[in-house]
Amino acid sequence: MPISQSSDIAEYLGLTAGVLSPWRANQYSVDPVSTSIHVWVTSQAAPQPEQKRTWFGARTVRVVAASPAGEVDQCWRHLDCIEYTCFVHTCDPLDASDRELPWFGQADMPFSNRLARQVFLLLMEGVDMQVICDALKLSFADLWKFKYALDNGLLHFEYAPAAHRKPRSAFISAPPGTATTPTMDSVVPDMFDPVWEKLITGTLHIQIKTLSFQLLLTKLRQQVNLQQSADVKLMKLRELHRYVERHERVLGHELSQLNQCQ
């Protein structure tokens, strides 16, 4: 995939990617086969056009700065550019504040901060990972890596549900299946019932006989205990509620205890 240095096109692509001064796009490549655009961003000053004398007289020549030798090319998946997936690269060394810029991302993370924010909101809304992958054309491995970092407190985002929106029940995001569709007879407490928070924080103890429930609750309690943020807790509550709704028919012993605690 050849890298082009047409400064005008690079600048336009940088503009669509949201790159702001003093950062600028100085190189790009477009791959029509994979329908992807790669844009290289730098904070190096644009070279001044030089007047050079040629055989046919003076003309303006734009000199494109070379990438710093030996620097690592960092790359993040960014927001799509119409039908093309967009990747932002830089060979510049980045400090902590640079890494907060929307078009860059965190070290070893697959997504730019702008895309990461979108993915985070979808996860917080309980959208299935596979749906997110399909909708945003992300690889599952990249999304899993991102969620792993979220789960382990390596990334932080603010989440504030829109005030006009009523709380959604987690079953909206549950995959289709016989055990997932809530019925009028459901005995699963509502997603926002305090009993779930008591359970996930360990202030409520019930006897659990189902192995998958034992293992899941151990994981969720550990994650909530390690990260006290409300965002993480909400995401974990949604995961817990979704599990119980899905397995309602085999969790009679556990659900009877939860309903007594309401």
Place this chain on the structure above:
Amino acid sequence: MNALRQALVDPQTAAILIRSGAYLAIAGDESILAGLPNGNWIGGTIPYFMGQEGGSTSREQVFITALLAYDGLTPAIAQYDTEHLPQVCVDAPDNGFSLIILPAFSQIHFDYAKNTPTYDEMYLKPIVGWISGIHLGDTGICVPKVIDGRTGALLENQAVVLHLPLPGNISVNVNIVNLFRQGSGDVIQFESGGFEAASCIINGHAMPLAQYLTEIGHDARLPLVADYNGADINVSFKSINGAEGKVEFYGPVFPHIEYRLARQFDGSYETAFAQASADLPEASFSCNCILNYLHSELEGKRTGHVVGPMTFGEVAYQLLNQTMVHMTLEMH
């Protein structure tokens, strides 16, 4: 309900079943697996079994688990490398289960063991299986492998999975039988997870683990045990190297989990196991641990009615050690 059938059989019987189009999981010596016909099966290398007649080490027989495919619900066989393994449960049927086999001591084995709790849909969909191994006499000569029966490809660093969908009126119960219980001794924690550890935290104080185990004269056949909200989960000792100050495990330890050394086990394993599994329904998928086989000298002995390969690790959602995994199907 009798949806699964398991037995230790000769290769000819296995070949007939394969040619019938049945969906199978097969455990056996590499030379036997490599000679089986292509078909709808996955397999893994292991020559240790709990057969119908008792514990058996055999390079001539294979252990088959026949999985019943229901009308209109076609099972799927898939290979996973380390990059795609995190989506194994996403690929699983909404109602059904997945049977996974991974090669021991490979990167994909380590990845699965360490990361399963973070996989999307993990615990939402049942996944069981085992870790393939080798005859202990072959150590250094060959390595554990899995096999994709569709092509006969033997794989050293990939997982093979059989996803089996079930009708909506059937649910899956995954159980474990673990004879080890937490002792009343010190609380042991780890600052970082992994298959080996140099230091640990004993009752809140940092200490070299190998030194601690040596000082208390711990019997390494007794695993570390953690309480996962009522489920006793083992981590078995592979080696305790006091000179290098390093302890290796057969499964990963995790940070922020409180472990205790297992209580000393009294009585015979086969008797205790038979009692513990007496109430379990028959005709289910099951497997047990090679360490139970070796430490309890189960060759020629039966452990109740439960059969299966004796493996280098068991999967009931996540990797387990020294534990029997048992899966049943329940009709509603």
